């Protein structure tokens with residue numbers, strides 16, 4: 001039985017760090033395990049221009065724990081007034097690694113997102129030309145579409161037409177949650193990849209809703225019917241370079257989760273690797289964990305795999321803290337509801 005596993009240091013290809021006191025509180029939980037992360041731009045106000053991204057990057061670097069060499073990979077929040085020239089310049093300066101598409105109204109702080117996809121056509125074309133990836137929150141927002149169907153409908157109505165109209169556009173389908181999305185990504189070729197979160201690999205909607213409603217499992221895209229989860233596990237553990245880790249770790253103060261209208265997001269950063277080792281072990285695929293956490297992402301983004309290693313050890317269940325204290329209040333830590341035996345060796 002494997003009880004120790006040494007892998008290249010992982011990266012997180014989808015992370016919410018927030019800003020200010022919240023960022024200071026959550027950042028060490030990512031830098032403890034991850035070398036780099038794609039930083040989501042959905043601040044209030046959002047990170048829209050190259051100048052915004054440079055300023056946010058500097059705030060992240062200033063908040064890093066002493067001695068950390070963590071590298072934030074910045075993104076721009078796509079709006080209908082994004083200037084393709086600003087995107088080109090930010091990419092050429094090495095300031096940004098991707099542009100993020102939020103359909104307006106799809107999720108937390110997405111009000112400035114895109115309503116009319118024709119209005120961002122010139123940005124997509126510039127990105128295809130320079131090979132800059134588009135990270136996509138793939139859900140339609142039309143009120144008549146059921147929340148559990150929004151991802152599958154988005155693929156047919158929005159994503160596929162965009163990709164057909166923009167040959168060469170490199171797309172990351174973020175936090176996929178359905179069998180449909182896994183199949184579409186797998187069939188997409190070199191220009192298409194998908195990230196998968198920890199919670200979508202471990203839970204389904206029953207975990208969130210049966211026997212009482214668990215707000216700390218509420219995220220967007222929402223957890224789906226149980227038939228989808230095995231398809232996501234199959235994709236993550238397949239060894240295909242098109243699938244890699246994006247935790248979507250999304251901290252909210254506890255009072256915003258345990259509320260009449262609960263904010264979407266699971267704060268998984270502290271336990272992400274322990275959770276993933278459990279998922280991959282259960283699938284008999286521990287030998288493929290490194291591909292998912294540490295190799296396929298850099299490959300897609302054209303970056304080197306991290307030279308440093310980390311070791312995971314199996315033993316007594318780890319203590320999952322109920323909360324992490326931050327200057328913006330306590331944040332509940334994701335707990336999958338079962339013991340986690342893998343830890344990152346100190």
Ligand code: DOR
Pocket residue numbers: 016042107108137218219220221250251264265266
């Ligand atoms: O659950 C989520 N939380 N999904 C998102 O897309 C946004 C994120 C957040 O920013 O809290």
Ligand code: ZN
Pocket residue numbers: 014016040248250
């Ligand atoms: Zn996210």
